Amino acid sequence: MKKIAEIIKHAEKISVISHKDPDGDAVGSQLGLALALEKEGKEVYSYNVGEVPEYLFFLPGSGTVKIYNGEDLSDSLVIFVDCADRNRPGIQLPEGITINIDHHVSNDNFAMYNYIDTKSASTGEIIYKLIREMGIELDKNIATCLYTAVSTDTGSFMYSNTTADTHLIAADLINNGADTDGLRENFFEGVSLKRFKLTKYAYQEVNFACDNLLAWIKIPYSFIREIGAKEEETEGVVGHIRNIKDVEVALLLKEREDGKIKGSLRSKKMIDVSKIAEIFGGGGHKRAAGFELSGTLEEAEEIIISELKKELKNV
Numbered sequence: 529m530k531k532i533a534e535i536i537k538h539a540e541k542i543s544v545i546s547h548k549d550p551d552g553d554a555v556g557s558q559l560g561l562a563l564a565l566e567k568e569g570k571e572v573y574s575y576n577v578g579e580v581p582e583y584l585f586f587l588p589g590s591g592t593v594k595i596y597n598g599e600d601l602s603d604s605l606v607i608f609v610d611c612a613d614r615n616r617p618g619i620q621l622p623e624g625i626t627i628n629i630d631h632h633v634s635n636d637n638f639a640m641y642n643y644i645d646t647k648s649a650s651t652g653e654i655i656y657k658l659i660r661e662m663g664i665e666l667d668k669n670i671a672t673c674l675y676t677a678v679s680t681d682t683g684s685f686m687y688s689n690t691t692a693d694t695h696l697i698a699a700d701l702i703n704n705g706a707d708t709d710g711l712r713e714n715f716f717e718g719v720s721l722k723r724f725k726l727t728k729y730a731y732q733e734v735n736f737a738c739d740n741l742l743a744w745i746k747i748p749y750s751f752i753r754e755i756g757a758k759e760e761e762t763e764g765v766v767g768h769i770r771n772i773k774d775v776e777v778a779l780l781l782k783e784r785e786d787g788k789i790k791g792s793l794r795s796k797k798m799i800d801v802s803k804i805a806e807i808f809g810g811g812g813h814k815r816a817a818g819f820e821l822s823g824t825l826e827e828a829e830e831i832i833i834s835e836l837k838k839e840l841k842n843v
């Protein structure tokens with residue numbers, strides 16, 4: 529981290545990039561870092577493939593995140609945040625100096641300099657430590673972005689990745705003015721009607737197997753189009769399915785507009801879903817992971833469910 533802090537200190541132009549379908553940790557870490565670097569007098573650009581989701585518009589600087597459109601990044605220091613592997617940004621790795629800051633176990637150290645802390649519940653926690661390391665003073669805006677990153681990636685401090693360190697960092701962010709009301713109103717109490725309809729659909733369509741240890745749902749693109757939901761609005765559904773008593777592994781299979789099947793896996797205690805996701809070319813964390821498959825929803829279902837049944841046989 530010292531080395532990374534030093535490299536950043538010497539750079540003038542910096543681009544900060546997070547991942548496709550950006551979530552609270554992606555955008556919160558990205559903006560928290562960008563705002564801190566601007567404070568240091570750097571020329572900072574934020575790019576993503578994909579729009580900032582509406583529930584994150586309240587974040588200071590959310591309007592500065594641009595959709596990446598082939599810009600030449602080779603003359604700036606490029607920092608990737610919260611990207612589990614080289615494909616997650618959706619941007620080709622530029623020539624020049626690159627830094628990769630992340631907390632996913634599946635991270636493949638794709639950049640020139642890599643800081644991967646898999647014990648961190650969120651990338652936001654690592655960015656917090658980096659900002660402290662650099663001696664940059666926190667302010668309300670930076671604190672709001674980082675608090676959002678920490679809070680959303682821990683399911684509001686409830687998931688098993690939450691540590692004492694997470695709470696200490698959150699406390700310091702609140703002491704520095706983090707807008708916790710903004711997060712609550714926009715995220716936790718800001719469930720869109722589309723998101724609610726998706727949850728309703730999921731509750732109706734959920735399948736069970738292996739004595740209810742396994743629960744899964746398939747969402748065809750036709751339904752997503754019918755209700756007009758955006759990609760990111762489908763993400764929370766799988767967490768609701770995991771919350772059912774007895775369920776150990778929850779799976780969401782979602783058909784995308786491009787016909788690809790996106791899989792999201794969640795587990796409770798026994799199954800390391802990052803290993804299962806890796807079988808299908810994806811990755812993530814022990815308790816939350818994802819992958820992409822080609823073919824139909826039914827074909828994807830057959831392959832992954834048989835793999836999950838094998839895993840759950842020994843439980």
Ligand SMILES: [Mn+2]
Nearest residue numbers: 553610651681
């Ligand atoms: Mn994250």
